[in-house]
Amino acid sequence: MQKxxxxxxxxxxxxxxxxxxxxTISAQQKTIKGTITEAKDGEPVIxxxxxxxxxxxxxxxxxxxxxxLSVPENGKTLVISYLGLxxxxxxxxxxxxxxxxxxxxxxxxxxxxxxxxxxxxxxLTGAVASIxxxxxxxxxxxxxxxxxxxxxxxxxxxxxxxxxxxxVKIRVRGGGSIxxxxxxxxxxxxxxVNSISDVATSEIASVEVLKDASSTAIYGARGANGVILIxxxxxxxxxxxxxxxFYGTFKNLAxxxxxxxxxxxxxxxxxxxNIKGKYNPNGNDNYVKRFGLYDDIDLYRDVDGNDWxxxxxxxxxxxxxxxxxxxxxxxxxxxxASYNRxxxxxxxxxxxxxxxxxxxxxxxxxxxxLAMDFLTRYSATKVxxxxxxxxxxxxxxxxxxxxxxIYSPIPLRNLTAMDDEEExxxxxxxxxxxxxxxxxxxxxxxxxxxxxxxWEIIKGFKLRSELGIEQRSDITDRFYGLSTYFVxxxxxxx
Numbered sequence: 411m412q413k414x415x416x417x418x419x420x421x422x423x424x425x426x427x428x429x430x431x432x433x434t435i436s437a438q439q440k441t442i443k444g445t446i447t448e449a450k451d452g453e454p455v456i457x458x459x460x461x462x463x464x465x466x467x468x469x470x471x472x473x474x475x476x477x478x479l480s481v482p483e484n485g486k487t488l489v490i491s492y493l494g495l496x497x498x499x500x501x502x503x504x505x506x507x508x509x510x511x512x513x514x515x516x517x518x519x520x521x522x523x524x525x526x527x528x529x530x531x532x533x534l535t536g537a538v539a540s541i542x543x544x545x546x547x548x549x550x551x552x553x554x555x556x557x558x559x560x561x562x563x564x565x566x567x568x569x570x571x572x573x574x575x576x577x578v579k580i581r582v583r584g585g586g587s588i589x590x591x592x593x594x595x596x597x598x599x600x601x602x603v604n605s606i607s608d609v610a611t612s613e614i615a616s617v618e619v620l621k622d623a624s625s626t627a628i629y630g631a632r633g634a635n636g637v638i639l640i641x642x643x644x645x646x647x648x649x650x651x652x653x654x655x656f657y658g659t660f661k662n663l664a665x666x667x668x669x670x671x672x673x674x675x676x677x678x679x680x681x682x683x684n685i686k687g688k689y690n691p692n693g694n695d696n697y698v699k700r701f702g703l704y705d706d707i708d709l710y711r712d713v714d715g716n717d718w719x720x721x722x723x724x725x726x727x728x729x730x731x732x733x734x735x736x737x738x739x740x741x742x743x744x745x746x747a748s749y750n751r752x753x754x755x756x757x758x759x760x761x762x763x764x765x766x767x768x769x770x771x772x773x774x775x776x777x778x779x780l781a782m783d784f785l786t787r788y789s790a791t792k793v794x795x796x797x798x799x800x801x802x803x804x805x806x807x808x809x810x811x812x813x814x815x816i817y818s819p820i821p822l823r824n825l826t827a828m829d830d831e832e833e834x835x836x837x838x839x840x841x842x843x844x845x846x847x848x849x850x851x852x853x854x855x856x857x858x859x860x861x862x863x864x865w866e867i868i869k870g871f872k873l874r875s876e877l878g879i880e881q882r883s884d885i886t887d888r889f890y891g892l893s894t895y896f897v898x899x900x901x902x903x904x
Contacts, residue, residue, distance in 0.1 A: 425622060444507030446475045446490060449831030451489070455492050463487040463499065464547050496628040499641050537875065541617045548780065551737055554614060557578060565619055565636075582636025594619075596635035599771075599785055601860050601878045602632070606640060608653045608856055610656060610750035610767040610790035612733035615643045642785070644771055645737045645744030652736045661727035663719070663757055672715040672820040673708075676701045715819030718841045727757040759845050781868075785860045796850040796888075812840040839893040847891025855883040 446455045454475025461468030471477045481502055488507070491497040495511040546557045555578035558569040566581040596603050620637040629637055629904040670678060677824050680703060701707070717724075735748040748768045760856040768788040775781045817840060839847075860878035867873055 440505065442488075442502065442505050442507065443476070443478050443481050444509060446471050446477065446492075446509045446511060448495070448512040449512045452510075455495070458490060458492040461489050462502070482695040482832075486780075490733070497679050505845065506774040524846045541671040543615050546611050546614055546617070553578065554609050554611055556615065557611055558617065565621075580638065582619060582638075592635050594638050595632045596605050596638050596640070597629075598640045598814040599642055600862065600876060601666075601858075603858075603880070606638070606820065608765070608767070608854070609640060609642075609787075610733070610748070610752075610769070610789075612731075612735065612750050613642045613748055613767065613769050615641045618643075640770065642747070642771060643735070643737075643746050644773060645739040645746040647739055647741070647744065650736065652712065652734070653729075655735075657729075657731050659729040661757055663723045666719045667815065669719070669815060670819065671710075675819055676707055676710045677717075680707070681782075696833035710820070713820060718814045718817055718819070722759050722841050722845060724755050725755070725757045727755055727760060730753045734862070739773075741775070743772065743774050745770070747771075750831070756795070758795065759842065760849065762793070764792045766790045779865060781864045783862050785858075787856075787858045789854075789856045791852075791854040793850070793854075796848045813839060813844045817841055843891070844895050847893045849889040851887045853883075856883045 432877060436745045444460075446458045446460070447453060449453055454473070455471055456473055456475065457475075458471045458475070459468060460471065460477045460479060462479070462481055464487075465482060467479065467482060467485065469477050469479050475655055485502055488500045488502050489497065490500070490509055490511065492511060495513060498507065498509065498511060500507065512588045516566075526735045541558065546554070555567060558565060558580065568579050568581075580594055581592055588864070594607050598606065598609060617639075618639040620633065621640065702709075724809065732751045733748065734750075735746070737744075737746045748767075749769075750767040752763075756762065766789065769786075771783070773783045858878065858880045862874060862876040864874045865873055
């Protein structure tokens with residue numbers, strides 16, 4: 411009887427301990443669900459943005475207005491937003507939500523920039539999404555493209571990889587094409603540009619995205635994939651004022667993938683050799699030369715192998731951004747001058763990014779009916795490193811991320827580049843070698859000078875003329891070492 415009581419006591423303690431572990435895991439992360447509708451008519455809101463405040467966790471509602479979201483431990487507040495509807499912040503105190511969004515009247519009175527002027531949002535017939543300078547200023551990123559991520563309904567922003575100068579793709583309403591570009595048309599202060607990656611976020615006053623035919627008609631076929639309009643900051647009436655902004659960030663590898671330990675790797679090699687009939691325990695074959703006798707394989711349990719993920723992607727990345735802005739003016743002339751400097755060190759070995767921006771914008775009004783504006787912008791970018799997966803490689807064997815995952819965690823003895831073994835052929839080059847054998851140094855400089863004049867002939871009818879010139883310089887120095895696809899075993903181009 412006493413033994414039975416002890417067993418029951420131990421069973422109850424184990425059950426309580428198990429329930430405590432489940433509760434702890436649940437406390438770290440929980441899944442919530444909900445439905446979002448319009449308060450006016452009860453219709454489901456499709457594509458509403460649902461995010462956890464203070465984190466990068468978020469999602470959008472489906473065709474029925476439903477959403478499912480995994481909330482991290484530090485998630486306390488849910489933020490729901492949609493164009494034309496008032497944003498709501500709701501405490502995460504349950505797992506099932508039913509949320510009704512009301513119409514945002516103040517948004518309808520906002521002035522929106524479109525291709526042929528400015529109108530109030532309530533008078534706009536086309537689909538337009540916008541983001542203000544205040545919203546962008548609160549996001550510590552190095553480019554406008556990154557600042558748009560998750561901020562506009564119907565606008566998809568993706569980054570090809572994590573390197574500082576990685577290509578950012580923007581798609582408006584999910585447009586896609588097999589053989590032509592799906593990129594939208596970029597307009598900065600009225601002038602079309604090829605890219606907005608060199609526009610400093612501190613210079614932006616507003617960003618508008620035109621998403622349908624009625625909005626983009628003025629740009630013709632060029633606006634078929636949508637139009638992104640960027641307006642930079644202008645001078646204001648009053649005394650000359652100067653401001654300085656700075657932010658810094660630190661970043662580390664968020665998660666590492668599980669790989670074989672030295673013991674597991676050596677055991678796998680012997681098992682593979684045994685299956686193929688290539689292992690002779692009494693002989694002096696390649697496996698014995700590399701890993702020693704199989705009877706001594708337990709010695710690998712105490713070996714600290716190379717953590718290639720940490721070696722290649724284990725740097726503490728830093729970003730430092732400095733911005734200086736000077737503005738001033740009166741009824742006849744206004745000006746705005748700014749300088750921005752960003753230094754970005756990536757978490758990947760041998761990867762850095764630097765950019766300097768100079769911007770000068772002036773507006774003159776010599777008479778009531780005539781206004782002239784002048785804009786000059788200069789940017790200089792320096793990039794070091796070619797990223798984890800080079801976009802233009804002819805062979806996937808040059809991908810640096812691949813070497814990190816498959817290279818042996820322990821040194822391999824008597825292994826040469828001429829080895830024909832299938833199980834070792836792809837493990838010949840250390841990940842650090844593949845990094846330095848795919849080195850790149852890139853320098854970009856862009857100078858843009860624009861001018862325009864607006865003459866109000868009669869009230870409500872204006873004539874505007876614009877002239878712009880842009881000069882670009884792009885120099886890329888690339889080094890391919892012996893481990894790359896482009897160089898043969900003897901250092902000869904293949």
